[in-house]
Amino acid sequence: MTTAPGTVLVVEDEPSIADVLAIALRFHHFEVMIAGTVREALSLAGRTLPHARTGSRGGTPIDVALLDVMLPDGDGRALGRELRAQRPDLALVFLTARDAPAEIVGALGFGDDYITKPFDIDVVVARITAVLRRTRPADVLPQRPPLRYGDLELDETTYSVHRAGRTVELTPTEYALLRFLVRNGGRIVPKEQLLRHVWQYEHTPPESTVVETYISYLRRKLDALGPPVITTRRGVGYGLA
Template sequence: MTAPGSTVLIVEDEPSIADVLAIALRYHRFEVMTAGTVRDALALAERTRPDAALLDVMLPDGDGRALARELRARQPDLALVFLTARDAPAEIVGALGYGDDYITKPFNIDEVVARIGAVLRRTRPADVIQQRPPLRYGDLELDETTYSVHRAGRTVELTPTEYALLRFLVRNGGRIVPKEQLLRHVWQYEHIPSESTVVETYISYLRRKLDALGAPVITTRRGVGYGLT
């Protein structure tokens, strides 16, 4: 397996497939982002610069191969793996013309994890993977090498859990992230407890620390989840 913490962008419009892939990759210590459309994928990749992208060929608002071409134009060292239901030789050759590997559906999840790791080892040395540019959203800046946080240039002291929660919100930008997704990603819950208030508690911790340095930055969508304003 490649260096822990490598970031994979999953672009898949079937939520059930995206969830299975995300859970498996996170279990193997990858950071994971998901998008269901070309538009969302481009926005996420621009903001977070993932190490690898796992792309469905058929997307609701475009073609995965065209998306791969655009992603590579923006980030030449991005590792690309295609998911495709098409196994005809011409389709496979066409996919490889845009990326580094392909996997046909239905797939074996262990094979997907292994292929992602192999492509990363071929395309990105470990020292390159570990040197990430800071994550930014508004006046927030997160350094993923030192795990430090600044707002408007001032240091914000966060616990590891607070940092992980804020990082996930920053990676998702202005999107409202459901509470269940936060529990799975930040706290690694496999089965969501119905009465858990851990997310609300840590959101209040973050608000207290971040709002002391500027305008409120975390927004709540009641009954749904949280995001950044």
């Protein structure tokens, strides 16, 4: 019997799109829950959140929420914030018909990925798989020594980050990006390598700004606690000072 790779909450108000997403995800052995409104999504999530591994509530645990940004009774991003408040490690992927930079930055501000409409269904499945691969810890994790670089400390067992002894709250994707930079020490990591290892992109999307966007998020959070730590080699990539 094939073990489901994860459970996806699809929040999409267009039934035909929701059906296509559900069929494709189930074909790839995902468990799927479908909601057409913010209210329905919160009702479904209420039966599974907070984190199911604590055993605090019954039902199938949700591993990733695939959220349409524009819903009939609210904003998908606001819904994502509410779900993330209940379950900080829940992965969020946004569907949006708008590809303006402001929309993309808004979606990536606290989410893990975004997909623009119209979309290729195989790309949706691949992106959800990649998000889960980098954000979902194994059910049983061996104790690992912390990763350290300067005054940064990353605990790979608890997925927590500290700078100069103070906690830094990061999203799962921000954590994955910082971890890869720390593992590469003071080396400048090319943008293409970051896309491949952090976002699991085999080919760089045309004019992708996702790395620059997440670097800016990391800088804002880390620089609030000390001197600038992330360096830029223009036209090449990023590293740690």
